[in-house]
Amino acid sequence: MxxxxxxxxxxxxxxxxxxxxxxxxxxxxxxxxxxxxxxxxxxxxxxxxxxxxxxxxxxxxxxxxxxxxxxxxxxxxxRIPPGNERLNRRGEQLIGQRYVLCEAILNGRGKAKVGDGTWLVTGPDLPLGATVEVVGIDGTTLRVKAVDVG
Known part of the structure; x- marks a missing residue:
């Protein structure tokens, strides 16, 4: 037992x-x-x-x-499968993407519509509704440049 x-x-x-x-x-x-x-x-x-x-x-x-x-x-x-290097770093996934400003960039700061939310952006002063391309990220703020739409 x-x-x-x-x-x-x-x-x-x-x-x-x-x-x-x-x-x-x-x-x-x-x-x-x-x-x-x-x-x-x-x-x-x-x-x-x-x-x-x-x-x-x-x-x-x-x-x-x-x-x-x-x-x-x-x-x-x-091991990270190829193509998933940025899987848990959403901000880096946005680099190269284009978005529309939902708040004009004034004094270098504004907001862009990303999916169903908004992200803070920094870049050259641009009017509301301008299209921007993400060129980098600083924490939770996207660095953007103007895109010529035309």
């Missing part, structure tokens, strides 16, 4: 670690939780394993699983 409780204990530890990963994401608890689950499975196959042997094998499993994450999984997660 003691061995049944031991492999259940490893599965409980695995669930706690994986649950902790869900609450506080950082990837390392997930892989240690996977090692604990593997330890629970190993105890089903070798029920008479002593506590010291379990601790050593768990340490090895945890190291191997974290190493596998670091060397195999992590590099694949960090």
């Amino acid at each position: 003691e061995q049944v409780a031991t492999h259940y204990l490893w599965w409980i530890v695995a669930l706690l670690l994986i649950g902790g990963e869900v609450i506080l994401p950082g990837y390392f608890m997930l892989w240690i939780g996977i090692a604990a689950a593997a330890m629970g499975i190993l105890l089903l196959a070798i029920p008479g394993m002593g506590a010291l042997a379990q601790a050593i094998v768990f340490g090895v499993f945890a190291f191997v699983s974290c190493f596998a994450y670091w060397k195999l999984v992590r590099p694949r997660l960090e």
Whole structure:
């Protein structure tokens, strides 16, 4: 009966670690939780394993699983597919696009209609309704130049 409780204990530890990963994401608890689950499975196959042997094998499993994450999984997660280099930098996606001013640029500052919102713009003084092209971005302010529409 003691061995049944031991492999259940490893599965409980695995669930706690994986649950902790869900609450506080950082990837390392997930892989240690996977090692604990593997330890629970190993105890089903070798029920008479002593506590010291379990601790050593768990340490090895945890190291191997974290190493596998670091060397195999992590590099694949960090790769950016071609064309998505600016995926989470919306302002940089706007460079080269043309928009219409919804507020004239006076003293170098105005606003342009971008999608369903407005963005602050800086550039040469231009009247309301002028078409501008985004040439750069400073934080949340777009740098624009006048576009000859004609």
